[in-house]
Amino acid sequence: MTRTATDPRTRRPSGSGIVPVLAFAGIVVAVMQTLLVPVIKDLPELLGTSPSNATWVMTSTLLAGAVATPIMGRLGDLYGKRRMLIASLAVMVVGSLIAGFSSELLVMIVGRALQGFAMGAIPLGIGLMRDGLPREKLGSAMALMSSSIGVGGGLALPVAALVAQHADWHALFFGSAGLGALSILLTLVFVPESPMRAVGTFDVWGALGLSAGLVLFLLPITKGSDWGWTSGTTLGLFGAAAVVLLLWGLMELRVKAPLVDLRTTARPAVLFTNLASIMVGVAFYAVSLVLPQLLQLPTSTGYGLGQSMVVAGLCVAPLGLTMMFTAPVYARISAKYGPKVTLMIGMLIIAVGYGAGLGLMSAAWQTIVIAVVLGAGIGLAYSSLPALIIGAVPASETGAANGLNTLMRSIGTSVSSAVIGMVLANTANQVGGVAVPTMHGFRVSFLIATGAVLLGLVFAAFLPGRRAAANAEKPHLVASSEDAEYGEAASPELVPVGRTAQAGFRGRVLTADGVPVARAKVTLIDRRGRQAGATFSGEDGGYALAVPAGGAYVLAAKALGHGPLASSATHPGDDRAVELDLSLPGVSVPMGAS
Numbered sequence: 001m002t003r004t005a006t007d008p009r010t011r012r013p014s015g016s017g018i019v020p021v022l023a024f025a026g027i028v029v030a031v032m033q034t035l036l037v038p039v040i041k042d043l044p045e046l047l048g049t050s051p052s053n054a055t056w057v058m059t060s061t062l063l064a065g066a067v068a069t070p071i072m073g074r075l076g077d078l079y080g081k082r083r084m085l086i087a088s089l090a091v092m093v094v095g096s097l098i099a100g101f102s103s104e105l106l107v108m109i110v111g112r113a114l115q116g117f118a119m120g121a122i123p124l125g126i127g128l129m130r131d132g133l134p135r136e137k138l139g140s141a142m143a144l145m146s147s148s149i150g151v152g153g154g155l156a157l158p159v160a161a162l163v164a165q166h167a168d169w170h171a172l173f174f175g176s177a178g179l180g181a182l183s184i185l186l187t188l189v190f191v192p193e194s195p196m197r198a199v200g201t202f203d204v205w206g207a208l209g210l211s212a213g214l215v216l217f218l219l220p221i222t223k224g225s226d227w228g229w230t231s232g233t234t235l236g237l238f239g240a241a242a243v244v245l246l247l248w249g250l251m252e253l254r255v256k257a258p259l260v261d262l263r264t265t266a267r268p269a270v271l272f273t274n275l276a277s278i279m280v281g282v283a284f285y286a287v288s289l290v291l292p293q294l295l296q297l298p299t300s301t302g303y304g305l306g307q308s309m310v311v312a313g314l315c316v317a318p319l320g321l322t323m324m325f326t327a328p329v330y331a332r333i334s335a336k337y338g339p340k341v342t343l344m345i346g347m348l349i350i351a352v353g354y355g356a357g358l359g360l361m362s363a364a365w366q367t368i369v370i371a372v373v374l375g376a377g378i379g380l381a382y383s384s385l386p387a388l389i390i391g392a393v394p395a396s397e398t399g400a401a402n403g404l405n406t407l408m409r410s411i412g413t414s415v416s417s418a419v420i421g422m423v424l425a426n427t428a429n430q431v432g433g434v435a436v437p438t439m440h441g442f443r444v445s446f447l448i449a450t451g452a453v454l455l456g457l458v459f460a461a462f463l464p465g466r467r468a469a470a471n472a473e474k475p476h477l478v479a480s481s482e483d484a485e486y487g488e489a490a491s492p493e494l495v496p497v498g499r500t501a502q503a504g505f506r507g508r509v510l511t512a513d514g515v516p517v518a519r520a521k522v523t524l525i526d527r528r529g530r531q532a533g534a535t536f537s538g539e540d541g542g543y544a545l546a547v548p549a550g551g552a553y554v555l556a557a558k559a560l561g562h563g564p565l566a567s568s569a570t571h572p573g574d575d576r577a578v579e580l581d582l583s584l585p586g587v588s589v590p591m592g593a594s
Contacts, residue, residue: 017190019141022125023148028179029118030152035172038161038309049105052226059222060109064116066410067211072120073403074259077198085124092118093180100173123402126386131194140331143383147323154320158313196540200257209248216241221418269392272462274408279456280381281412283350286449287374289420290442291316291367303439305364315367322375330383339387340463346380347453354450420445507581508541516541520559547571557582
């Protein structure tokens with residue numbers, strides 16, 4: 001029997017409240033990261049410590065965010081993405097209040113580290129969008145969520161500068177706490193919990209190993225310029241990081257339910273997306289380091305633009321605004337050409353922006369032009385990344401996979417901060433005992449960003465295109481024996497669960513009560529009675545089957561403990577995927593095409 005999708009368990013919410021609330025959460029996280037930028041040069045005096053010690057206020061946030069991002073993503077897959085999103089924001093609020101009531105260095109570092117845990121909100125929000133939005137709204141929504149980190153950063157700079165100029169600097173932390181609390185409230189009211197759950201337990205040893213490896217790797221990157229890049233401490237930490245991450249990887253390959261599925265991560269679609277993400281992160285942070293300094297340098301240097309802190313923030317703000325407005329543009333380009341092409345277009349625009357910026361540094365309006373061009377390119381590039389990741393991993397791994405991708409971007413920004421900071425320091429002139437960055441240093445920084453994004457273009461070229469991705473979706477007959485018929489011998493690499501079939505049928509296998517059925521065998525039979533494809537449902541009940549051509553088909557589903565189902569369906573033969581949930585026994589729920 002066939003019926004329309006009136007059953008509430010087969011429909012997704014419209015997402016009218018989900019998108020702005022989750023995007024707001026991403027913007028709040030970006031504000032948390034950016035709020036100290038206007039006062040960073042004054043931190044030693046404000047905290048009564050040395051400049052090298054004051055940098056730990058920024059470093060602690062970076063390290064905590066890097067550790068928390070993949071861990072919170074995996075916890076979200078296991079125990080609920082909304083729950084973990086709220087937990088991330090709650091920890092940020094606590095950290096903001098701790099920092100807001102103290103001027104002691106150690107307490108401030110603790111508070112800033114707790115604030116860094118909010119970085120996990122980005123992949124969790126993307127996962128919630130995937131699980132809860134209609135497919136026609138998913139592209140632009142994920143683009144906005146992915147770009148929110150830049151949007152919030154761009155908008156926060158002038159506001160934070162204004163607050164720092166006219167109020168006590170602790171007000172920045174209280175504002176961050178208020179925004180975090182508001183985001184929690186909105187999430188509780190408007191964002192439903194995702195029904196998707198990964199099967200397994202949390203890999204505690206994997207989390208500890210990854211945390212140790214990331215700290216050992218990122219610590220010398222962020223402090224190398226202070227310690228010396230060839231010092232024993234820096235080289236020793238890099239060596240220790242290599243050993244720890246290698247041992248961690250070997251352990252993850254042996255664990256049944258790893259924190260990070262390295263086999264999935266090694267797939268070309270995931271691997272090259274993550275490598276390109278690092279390069280985009282490098283390019284994104286370069287402009288944030290160069291333009292504010294150029295704008296605030298006095299005109300007596302001969303190249304400084306002599307603007308106030310607030311005006312400098314306003315000139316850089318179009319970077320975030322343009323990123324926000326590129327979300328709908330990304331959706332249109334990606335729908336026509338695919339996220340790979342969109343990513344490459346974005347990186348080309350970034351390269352053009354930095355190339356043009358080499359000659360556009362003599363007036364404030366020119367920095368605005370640079371910010372707008374770079375914002376458009378970074379917005380397109382960042383918007384493409386979650387779509388590429390989601391298209392390559394099962395639905396049950398969305399949080400962890402996007403958490404790892406967000407981590408790759410953070411590594412890119414960390415590398416950018418270290419390298420460009422070193423370049424600006426080594427090319428600076430001493431004026432009255434103060435190191436002043438030079439125009440030569442600014443231009444070298446732009447060249448480094450251009451080189452990084454061009455290398456990212458090379459990585460993106462190795463990503464599978466739309467046709468290759470569609471071919472990869474074609475199911476394989478992974479088993480033929482009776483024992484393997486219910487998925488006992490199915491290789492997870494051969495089951496395209498939770499991924500988008502470019503031309504075929506997709507949906508979920510459910511019980512009559514709407515409970516997902518895992519490892520159900522779904523067979524596609526053509527009009528001549530021949531098998532045209534077969535796959536097994538995933539842990540969330542999801543399946544995807546490509547069709548060789550349009551026409552009438554029968555989808556047969558069976559699973560241990562359930563009666564069999566045979567349902568007839570017709571595919572129009574275009575590049576759309578027909579939604580068809582299979583309810584065991586005896587009921588199918590077609591949802592039309594998307």
